[in-house]
Amino acid sequence: MRRAAADHAQPRTDLTLELERLFADVAPGLWRTLYAFTAGRRAVADDAVAEAFARALERARSIRDPVPWLYRTALRIAAAELKRERAERSASPQPPPDAAATAQDGLGDLVPALRQLSPAQRAAVVLHYEADLPVRDVASQMGTSVAAVKVHLFRGRRRLRELLGAEEVTDG
Amino acid sequence: MAERWLHELSRLELLEPPDGLWERALILARDQADAGRRRRSRRPGMRKMWSATAAAVAIALVAAVIILARTSGPGQPVTGRGGVFTDPRFGWMVRYPKGLLVRHISAQYRWSLNGVRITNFVPDLGHPMGDEPESGWLRSFPATGVAAQIWYLGGPAGATPSRSSRFPLHPSSFSRIRPYAGGSEPAPLYRGFTADGFAFNAAVWIGRDASQAARHAVWSVIRSLRFPSLRAGTIWNGSVYVLGLARSYPAGSVTEFPAASLPVGRMPRYTRGFYVVRSPRGLYVIDRLFTSPSGDCTVAFERSSSTFSCPGTRLRWNLAGREVGPHPGPRFGWDLSRGAAAVATDGHVLVSRSFGSV
Numbered sequence: 001m002r003r004a005a006a007d008h009a010q011p012r013t014d015l016t017l018e019l020e021r022l023f024a025d026v027a028p029g030l031w032r033t034l035y036a037f038t039a040g041r042r043a044v045a046d047d048a049v050a051e052a053f054a055r056a057l058e059r060a061r062s063i064r065d066p067v068p069w070l071y072r073t074a075l076r077i078a079a080a081e082l083k084r085e086r087a088e089r090s091a092s093p094q095p096p097p098d099a100a101a102t103a104q105d106g107l108g109d110l111v112p113a114l115r116q117l118s119p120a121q122r123a124a125v126v127l128h129y130e131a132d133l134p135v136r137d138v139a140s141q142m143g144t145s146v147a148a149v150k151v152h153l154f155r156g157r158r159r160l161r162e163l164l165g166a167e168e169v170t171d172g
Numbered sequence: 173m174a175e176r177w178l179h180e181l182s183r184l185e186l187l188e189p190p191d192g193l194w195e196r197a198l199i200l201a202r203d204q205a206d207a208g209r210r211r212r213s214r215r216p217g218m219r220k221m222w223s224a225t226a227a228a229v230a231i232a233l234v235a236a237v238i239i240l241a242r243t244s245g246p247g248q249p250v251t252g253r254g255g256v257f258t259d260p261r262f263g264w265m266v267r268y269p270k271g272l273l274v275r276h277i278s279a280q281y282r283w284s285l286n287g288v289r290i291t292n293f294v295p296d297l298g299h300p301m302g303d304e305p306e307s308g309w310l311r312s313f314p315a316t317g318v319a320a321q322i323w324y325l326g327g328p329a330g331a332t333p334s335r336s337s338r339f340p341l342h343p344s345s346f347s348r349i350r351p352y353a354g355g356s357e358p359a360p361l362y363r364g365f366t367a368d369g370f371a372f373n374a375a376v377w378i379g380r381d382a383s384q385a386a387r388h389a390v391w392s393v394i395r396s397l398r399f400p401s402l403r404a405g406t407i408w409n410g411s412v413y414v415l416g417l418a419r420s421y422p423a424g425s426v427t428e429f430p431a432a433s434l435p436v437g438r439m440p441r442y443t444r445g446f447y448v449v450r451s452p453r454g455l456y457v458i459d460r461l462f463t464s465p466s467g468d469c470t471v472a473f474e475r476s477s478s479t480f481s482c483p484g485t486r487l488r489w490n491l492a493g494r495e496v497g498p499h500p501g502p503r504f505g506w507d508l509s510r511g512a513a514a515v516a517t518d519g520h521v522l523v524s525r526s527f528g529s530v
Contacts, residue, residue, distance in 0.1 A: 016198070028188060031189035036181075045189075046189070046190060046196075053197035053201075058205065110180045126181075126184075129181050130181065164177035
């Protein structure tokens with residue numbers, strides 16, 4: 001029984017408990033942001049969230065404001081992975097992965113549209129509209145200026161309007 | 173009201189991250205801490221970085237305990253008092269007797285995997301094969317071992333299982349199949365089963381020298397599988413409307429569920445509600461929203477003629493959703509959208525956008 005119990009309930013420190021609570025609060029929103037940022041690449045979003053929290057576990061005591069730190073870190077990890085994949089694909093072209101999965105997610109229109117945006121536009125749009133961050137915080141997460149974020153938002157919005165439509169619809 | 177692109181963006185709220193991400197983060201942290209320790213042991217001069225690495229060492233200690241608990245003595249028999257395992261996603265339960273090791277399995281491959289693995293030995297997880305679910309541990313299956321696995325592997329929407337399988341699952345309903353991984357894996361006994369609108373898998377492995385008690389124990393786990401009772405008027409599993417009991421929808425009945433009568437959840441919805449139709453061949457759902465090139469309409473049902481219609485137009489459909497009235501263009505595309513409904517193990521009718529069409 002001891003072994004079975006240990007198998008289920010891993011030993012925890014206060015630090016891991018604290019981060020586990022933070023994970024419960026932050027991970028769903030962070031994962032959705034990364035899903036949109038990676039234009040439906042579930043695997044990349046999963047890896048980036050897990051890796052960001054793993055790094056947070058290592059450095060927890062030195063992180064002053066963990067939520068923006070997690071967003072910044074996860075976005076950098078995802079961006080690096082996308083860059084690596086782009087390089088690999090240019091060497092051996094393949095169809096974009098996860099297409100069937102995005103249709104399964106019920107986002108068959110949104111995800112292809114997000115793919116039409118540049119990574120910076122996607123990051124700005126998802127951080128502002130999905131993660132609900134003010135422009136100043138988006139700039140800080142992206143490591144760029146407020147003015148640049150406003151440009152990315154303007155262009156991203158314009159492109160999404162072209163691709164998905166600007167007419168008013170009810171949320172129901 | 174919102175612009176369409178913003179409305180589409182808000183649909184992201186319907187998504188949930190996969191299970192098991194936190195566990196992945198813990199494992200990654202462990203690995204990184206181990207790697208850090210190895211680097212430091214090669215470069216003693218770096219030891220002055222105590223403050224920066226204190227957290228990493230703490231994690232490494234935690235991870236070491238986790239590793240010990242998880243992987244010590246692969247193949248060794250286990251002891252334990254037994255208990256009940258409840259699946260975190262679907263809420264189904266199995267009761268396991270003493271001497272079995274129970275582990276929730278969950279992963280996000282191309283599709284999401286969720287289930288449980290039960291063994292009377294410590295499985296060797298050190299040689300993954302990368303399949304779904306992971307079967308590398310089966311390659312070093314002890315001769316006295318027994319194991320069972322019950323799992324759900326999500327994938328593209330296919331035919332929705334409209335009827336739940338009969339429980340308890342009986343050993344005679346399992347068929348022997350080829351080993352998944354080879355090595356010392358005994359040929360598994362396998363069956364698929366359906367419950368509450370979803371398809372599941374169950375497999376049992378019995379080593380050639382397994383005792384009668386061990387064989388009995390592993391089958392008792394399979395026999396104990398039960399799905400939870402559902403409550404009408406709620407959303408189950410984050411995506412399924414639970415309606416009344418199937419017996420409350422007599423053959424030939426059409427029951428209207430306007431959108432406002434449905435519980436609100438973060439899931440793909442029938443935006444204008446739906447009708448549940450009980451035909452002699454089973455239950456199905458007719459979407460109340462009909463979209464044609466000339467615009468949308470809310471489909472009405474006329475009991476006197478048993479037809480659906482678009483008010484203000486001459487469009488008419490029969491109970492199966494086939495267009496029967498005059499139509500202004502080619503016939504294709506003028507039928508109503510007809511979705512699958514399922515009957516849960518406890519008899520409730522289940523409806524979901526994620527179920528397929530019929």
